[in-house]
Amino acid sequence: MFLLLPFDSLIVNLLGISLTVLFTLLLVFIIVPAIFGVSFGIRKLYMKTLLKIFAWATLRMERGAKEKNHQLYKPYTNGIIAKDPTSLEEEIKEIRRSGSSKALDNTPEFELSDIFYFCRKGMETIMDDEVTKRFSAEELESWNLLSRTNYNFQYISLRLTVLWGLGVLIRYCFLLPLRIALAFTGISLLVVGTTVVGYLPNGRFKEFLSKHVHLMCYRICVRALTAIITYHDRENRPRNGGICVANHTSPIDVIILASDGYYAMVGQVHGGLMGVIQRAMVKACPHVWFERSEVKDRHLVAKRLTEHVRDKSKLPILIFPEGTCINNTSVMMFKKGSFEIGATVYPVAIKYDPQFGDAFWNSSKYGMVTYLLRMMTSWAVVCSVWYLPPVTREADEDAVQFANRVKSAIARQGGLVDLLWDGGLKREKVKDTFKEEQQKLYSKMIVGNHEDRSRS
């Protein structure tokens, strides 16, 4: 028993020293630069090293696969099926033309072969469709040493397994505690800082402090996720009295945008930790928080947003019009609410690089806490943000057309697929009106001919 004592104190001493060292390092290399918005470039170096390792890992896996005479499973990101976009009418006419030896001018009203069009379309969508794959994480071209993205693991050699094990060690035992410590610091500073600033009298000094407290805490959170962000076209950043719209992939989008600009947030009031943060933030500067009951009332929402936007002293609003998280390969339908208000819209495109850690929040699979833990145990969060030039609604377009125009611009800039489908299809069934449209189109084809006939 007595033999243990000197060891005990030794261990305690070692622990104490390492903790102090860790905290000083934290302070110097991470928190201080965050406060001043400077960067040492450590993260970029980290990113470059990782890329080299990933390329090596994929090479080894390909070698392993060749030895077994197999092809490596590679996701074909553009879809399985080679489709040319044609309309219902054109395709049915094609089918009829190739099947019938009759002359074209007495095209009959209905052909038994017409079902082939619907049949083929149906089969194609069963093999690969545009919508359901947007609600699950994007598949990667090469492996990034995370078990969660591995599809080929019968080809992994011993060396790769060792490397993977090392990766697990680094991520869970070194990076994770570091990141949790940073996140904790960031959030507590935010809550404390904004509450303190809230006690000051309104004026320029309060605004100045509030802005910098917000920015500082978001920057610390960015480092807590090891987010490596490249901002493009910063001269187009949103100004007061405007609305900033962006494509939505995860709650981290907010942190990414807010660490480079000062926004008024819009959202539902939550309970728990989120609620505490929300109540603190609103003391320092006006954000727009809605009660759960108010969210359903679209007029009320529109009214409050309009009031906020009209006041030029208030900050630009940050909104995600898709309404739900999409997996960052496409942009889905924008809800027209924010486009009806009549303010200047500042579109922003956010594109994540999934190689370092997939940022998509699959809310039907993971809760918020599990998601954050997954984020903190990935290698990093790498993304590009493009600030697009501001747009306003033209006289001859309605809110829906305006929303679609903005959506196309964002999709084009971010290299994402522009879809008209509603992101709500993640949870809800598709409306019957779409089927009715198809039926109407087809009816026109067979009845339209009938009318021509009766005329002659």
Added chain:
Amino acid sequence: MGSRASTLLRDEELEEIKKETGFSHSQITRLYSRFTSLDKGENGTLSREDFQRIPELAINPLGDRIINAFFPEGEDQVNFRGFMRTLAHFRPIEDNEKSKDVNGPEPLNSRSNKLHFAFRLYDLDKDDKISRDELLQVLRMMVGVNISDEQLGSIADRTIQEADQDGDSAISFTEFVKVANFFLILVETEVSLLLRLVSNS
């Protein structure tokens, strides 16, 4: 470890499916990945709801009939083998298959099997005849509420009149084939339904 494509599909099973359906190794892996992503219950089989979750299929007027084609008589679940067997009907005929031996079993995607598949979409009660009622049902699915009963009835009558040769006021399989010279259509349909997968498959 994640549950992904080639991990859960055993090599023997893959070979069997390859022999039965004619799909290549990578095509089967790809479609297995698709199967698992549709299988929300993660129990290795698909139900009708799993298919209906595909929005583009849900808005297809013949969606329900097509989904039905996957499920064997009276069953509510389809496993991966059944899934591939049905999809195999639409696999394009490769050039090297055209001159295959006549004595072997007919491949699933032969022209005759494709025609049978289409015929079965009409023939719900499986009596090898498309009756006026069955034809009306399919027509109604395709046009929705946009055409009146009388008009639809006359379209159906006209179609049966043109096709019927043995005077039983119903369309048999041979009559079905003759009516629109389906063989030509099938060539077109195959060429446009291309399964394009990564490099050599």
